Amino acid sequence: MCLAVPAKIIDKKDQLAVVELSGVRRDVSLLLLPEAEVGDFVLIHAGFAMQIIDQEEAEKTNELLKEMNGLA
Amino acid sequence: MLEAKQDTKKIASFLLQEIDRLITKPVRLMEVCGTHTVAIFRAGIRQVLPTQVELVSGPGCPVCVTADEYMDMAIAYAKRQDVILATFGDMLKVPGSTSSLGEAKANGADIRIVYSPLESLEIAANHPDKNVIFLAVGFETTAPTAAATVLSAAEKKLKNFFVLSAHKLVPPALKTLLVDPEVKVDGFILPGHVCAITGEEPFQFLPEQYHMPAVVAGFEPLDILQTVYLLAKQIHDGRTSVENEYKRIVKKNGNPVARQMLAEVYEPADAIWRGIGLIPNSGLRVNERYQSFDAQVALPIEVEKTVKQTACRCGQVLRGLIKPTECRLFGKACLPEHPVGACMVSVEGSCAAWYKYGSGRYQYGTGNN
Numbered sequence: 384m385c386l387a388v389p390a391k392i393i394d395k396k397d398q399l400a401v402v403e404l405s406g407v408r409r410d411v412s413l414l415l416l417p418e419a420e421v422g423d424f425v426l427i428h429a430g431f432a433m434q435i436i437d438q439e440e441a442e443k444t445n446e447l448l449k450e451m452n453g454l455a
Numbered sequence: 456m457l458e459a460k461q462d463t464k465k466i467a468s469f470l471l472q473e474i475d476r477l478i479t480k481p482v483r484l485m486e487v488c489g490t491h492t493v494a495i496f497r498a499g500i501r502q503v504l505p506t507q508v509e510l511v512s513g514p515g516c517p518v519c520v521t522a523d524e525y526m527d528m529a530i531a532y533a534k535r536q537d538v539i540l541a542t543f544g545d546m547l548k549v550p551g552s553t554s555s556l557g558e559a560k561a562n563g564a565d566i567r568i569v570y571s572p573l574e575s576l577e578i579a580a581n582h583p584d585k586n587v588i589f590l591a592v593g594f595e596t597t598a599p600t601a602a603a604t605v606l607s608a609a610e611k612k613l614k615n616f617f618v619l620s621a622h623k624l625v626p627p628a629l630k631t632l633l634v635d636p637e638v639k640v641d642g643f644i645l646p647g648h649v650c651a652i653t654g655e656e657p658f659q660f661l662p663e664q665y666h667m668p669a670v671v672a673g674f675e676p677l678d679i680l681q682t683v684y685l686l687a688k689q690i691h692d693g694r695t696s697v698e699n700e701y702k703r704i705v706k707k708n709g710n711p712v713a714r715q716m717l718a719e720v721y722e723p724a725d726a727i728w729r730g731i732g733l734i735p736n737s738g739l740r741v742n743e744r745y746q747s748f749d750a751q752v753a754l755p756i757e758v759e760k761t762v763k764q765t766a767c768r769c770g771q772v773l774r775g776l777i778k779p780t781e782c783r784l785f786g787k788a789c790l791p792e793h794p795v796g797a798c799m800v801s802v803e804g805s806c807a808a809w810y811k812y813g814s815g816r817y818q819y820g821t822g823n824n
Contacts, residue, residue, distance in 0.1 A: 384593050384801070384803060385649060
């Protein structure tokens with residue numbers, strides 16, 4: 384249940400952000416992470432951004448995920 | 456990318472060699488989080504670790520530890536004509552004493568699956584004539600999302616949205632395990648996304664009071680190997696502390712905004728854990744300020760008490776006392792399509808993970824089982 388995925392914020396309006404996740408755009412709430420800005424990679428859980436991730440680390444995570452899924 | 460792959464391989468081999476060197480006697484390390492359980496199986500971590508290192512799953516799947524009493528109450532609410540139940544999908548198959556939400560849904564109850572608790576506010580706004588109840592389950596990671604949803608409902612002045620809380624807190628459960636003489640653990644793989652909210656502090660009692668090594672872990676295969684390596688080092692050196700392997704996400708102080716929202720809406724309360732029983736102050740209930748959003752207060756309901764007879768051994772699985780395969784129902788009467796116990800329901804349940812990914816110890820590269 385504590386599954387969470389990294390995604391990049393591409394738009395922000397008040398407490399709502401649009402993120403891109405594997406090429407799909409979706410809305411996430413910034414109620415728990417008001418300091419997040421456009422361009423930040425954030426960790427998403429149950430429709431909420433939970434924490435800001437270091438961008439380099441996020442890409443590393445994505446690469447590892449792709450690799451695990453045999454896409455690399 | 457090939458380079459990255461080889462790097463991963465190199466790092467993994469190095470960590471495994473080091474773990475093998477550091478661990479000189481059999482140790483049991485408990486992963487507390489169901490997401491870790493699945494990650495460990497998917498990456499085949501058990502199979503590549505030295506035989507002296509045993510990974511055992513703890514009570515870290517919120518769906519699995521949700522008690523019959525709660526499910527019975529949820530089912531009773533679902534049967535009411537004036538209620539729409541909103542829930543995460545994996546609650547549908549969790550068995551109550553005599554039925555499940557899935558059965559109630561098949562019999563006509565209005566149960567909606569949501570990805571985010573916020574979606575239940577939309578349902579409430581679109582159905583002003585119904586009472587919408589969100590089944591608020593989950594640990595410290597998920598509870599703030601429910602708290603934020605209650606705060607949004609208050610702001611929107613929604614009068615027909617409620618939560619039925621079964622939130623649970625991880626540290627009190629670990630304490631209960633540590634005082635249980637049957638439970639044998641030499642170190643904890645701490646739940647990274649719980650710690651993303653709580654920070655490291657709530658787990659300091661592990662080294663300080665119980666001399667127990669603990670490492671906050673991420674969810675990639677290398678995160679987990681690195682965590683086992685750090686635990687092995689603590690065990691080898693005879694020292695204990697809370698270390699953080701998942702610094703890219705977990706700040707020392709966690710997420711203070713999320714914790715503040717949690718404290719605004721909820722307060723600690725005693726809670727019943729499936730298979731463990733009552734643990735003092737291990738749950739969260741809606742506090743007095745937001746009582747009008749608490750289903751149990753605003754829409755009280757009588758639930759008949761039933762005692763279920765079952766050979767299910769979920770309780771022992773959740774405490775790491777037995778492997779799922781030691782339960783005689785496993786893979787026979789109890790299957791993911793027809794779960795008897797909650798550990799077989801959630802994809803993150805120990806039994807479901809063992810069933811899906813197998814469990815054999817395979818000596819990597821030698822071809823020996």
